[in-house]
Each structure stands twice: as structure tokens, then as C-alpha cells.
Amino acid sequence: MFRLIFNVLWVILGGLELALAWWFIALIFAISIIGIPWARAAFNIGLYTLWPFGSDAVRRDTALGQEDIGTGALGLLGNIIWVLLAGWWLALGHIVIGLFLAITIIGLPFAYIHFKLVPITLFPVGMMVVSRNNMTQPYSQRS
Template sequence: MRILLNIIWLIFGGLWLALGYFVAGVICCILIITIPFGIASFRIGVYALWPFGKTTVEKPGAGAASLIGNVIWILVAGIWLAIAHITTAVAMAITIIGIPLAVANLKMVPISLMPLGREIVSVDARPQYM
């Protein structure tokens, strides 16, 4: 089922969302001081191409530097990427088939706003808490 949802996702919005992340990553890498943001943007861009079967978890040891970086990210690119996710979610939710895709879009809004201090892992590999 994940493969089918990923294919539908890729065709109806994932490619455009990933392209937005890749453009943000290239811009951040050109502005040498923001290379860590560019790397995070490329990482999330790959996640935006094939999101089903993956999730995000907090990185252990992420501290104040991640918080400061996330504030800068929100101002530079995060707000625009979050708006793109919300807009795409609304468009996908119009059809019954698109509702799971809209939910996936809304789940990506937090990482599009604050990518630093988060890690993308397989759903099967995420830590299990008791």
C-alpha cells in the first residue's frame, strides 16, 4: 500500500514540493554560510519525494544551536514551504483518494518549519517507547 500511495503522491504533488526544497537547498548552499540549511533542505526534499513509510524523530543532542537555526530557517524558507504544504493539502483533500495525501502533507508542515534537530527514519526503524 505504501508504494501505491508514494506513486500517487509523487504524481500529484510530491515532485513539486521536493523541487521547492531542492531550490531552497541550492540557494542556501550558494550563500556559503547557510550550507547546513541547504543540507537539511535536500534531506527533506528526498523525504518529500517518497514520504510514506518514513517518519521524523528528534535527534538526541540537538540543543540551542538547532533552535537558533530553526528560527532563521522559518524566516528564510520555512514559512513558504509550510504554506506550500498547506495549499497542496487543501487541494488534495478535495477528492476522497487524496485525503491520505493531504494528511501526509499536514504531517510534513512541522519539519518544513523546523528541520534542524530532527531526523528522518523508516517507520520500521523508529525507536519504540514503553
């Protein structure tokens, strides 16, 4: 019940705008063929940003039990490029906002979410969003 309440509050207080921004970025990446790996990563971050309470970002190879192109050497290269060009300042933004929200008791759950977004914002390629209730089922395929 608390997850639902916190997720609704998160969406109302800026989570929807953040998710839409990530999906817009994913669309821009997808338009350029070379940006498709980052488009998928940005879409996953958007899913995670929209409904973060009760979900976790995990490596696809850990959750699914098999490697793919995004979890191997090319995924590592994609993450290095991402962190150098965009990941570090996006993660820094989440850290700063999280610290600001952590000042108040009411802001603590939302600060937690911003801190929880840091790892996937730094290294998104090869990650997927899963429900804590079913750690192997991607968030986008839940019923």
C-alpha cells in the same frame, strides 16, 4: 503494498517535482557557506517529500540518543531564523494544499502528507527522516 502504491502515485502527481525543488534549494544554500545548516535541512525535506509514505521526520537527538550542533542552541537559533524567513509561508502552503486535497476522498492520503510535511517545513534544523520500519536508521542510509 499500499505504501508503495501511494508513494508511486505521490511521485507521479508532483512529489518528484517537490523533491527536486527542495534539493535545488539545498544546493543554493550550500553554495553560500552560511547557508549550510539550511542546506542539510532542505535536503532532508527533499528526501521526505520524495517518498513520504512509510517515513517520518524525527529529531536527531531523539532518534540517535545524543545531541549534536543542530539539536542544541545553534539548531534552535537556525530554526528561529528559518521560520521567520521561509518556514511559515512554506508551511502555510502545505496547509492550504492539504485542505484543498482533503475535500475529496481520493485526495485524503495526499492531504495527510502535506499536513505531515508542516512540522519539518517549519523547524527543519536538527531533524532527520527515518523509515517507520527502522526508526533509528536515517532514510538516506536504508538498504
